[in-house]
Amino acid sequence: MEHSNLNSTAWEIATLAMVRKGRDVTAYSTSQIRKFFSLAQMSDAELPRAIDEAIRTYTPQPTKVVSGSNPIPDLRYLEKQKKKNALIGEKIKIAFTGMDASTRTRFMQYLLWDTKIVEQGFKMYKDPIPFFKKLFDVEGMKNSNEIIKSLESLVNNDSRDGRGFGHESRNSFERRRSRS
């Protein structure tokens, strides 16, 4: 696999792995991405089964929503996390096809770095899209339009589907502003 393809595939999967949690944009589960990373050195024969196993055995950390006075597990959130994990696992499995172990390791390193770059970009800038466009340009990425669209949807996504924000319509920035 050419380095430029490896890079754009890592970006594609990294942006898919991102979710909005309140004010922040973050990877759905860094530890789960690291888990996939840890499988990169396995043999071609063992790898697909190991990824399937990592998908099957994933148990997201339970989170709770408050209903009346009793906190109850947020099943919708758990289901979303599992679905996201299965999607990312399948994408990684496809991307690994035809890569040797060292290329897989580099690919997963990039995927992990990319998730952190997205997190940091959203923290640094109110509108992070120009930053990402500039970054993709200097990384020499061709056809970054889909990835930009994916990032734009994170900017626009105000669905609060992260922990503890399930039923809120305002972001924490706005909440603070309205208090003052």
Place this chain on the structure above:
Amino acid sequence: MTEFKREELKEIVLDSYNLIVTLPQPQRNWKKEWEIKSRSKLKNLPEALREFQDPSAAITHFVKNTAYFLPRAERGSGTDRVFSELLSKLLDTVSIYSKKTGSPEHIRQKLVYLIGYLNWGSDSVCVLMNASHDDIHEFERRLKAMLAAEFSIIGADSELDKTAKAIMTWAIGPKEQGR
């Protein structure tokens, strides 16, 4: 070995000083010496440019490495926001080099020199501050002497005052400078 034209060298040197003034301001360490916090982040950048033989891959890797490491918070340093400014300016510089310069290998070499000068230049400013023992006029004299020597070789004499002022403002602050 890559040969640079005089104009290119001038561009790289001036760009390196433009980047220096986005670094965290020098601070005194426990030995009462001036230093730049989180300097290690810069020290590691040249390695990223050597990671791949293919220069295009090396540039991509360097950019990604920079975007990942520079804004990352270091415990207690408080420099992450400052380094994000450096990142932004560095990306602009890489973009300009990529558009102006034809071969990826030539771009890589320009970046190697840029980061090298950024490291040397920021170290030099701290050395001059330490050697000046809190005497601002002495620091200014030494700084201008250093810049004059460099800039006369690359034909950038007309940039000397502007660059010296920018570095003085960055290193000791605009208020201190007027004293």
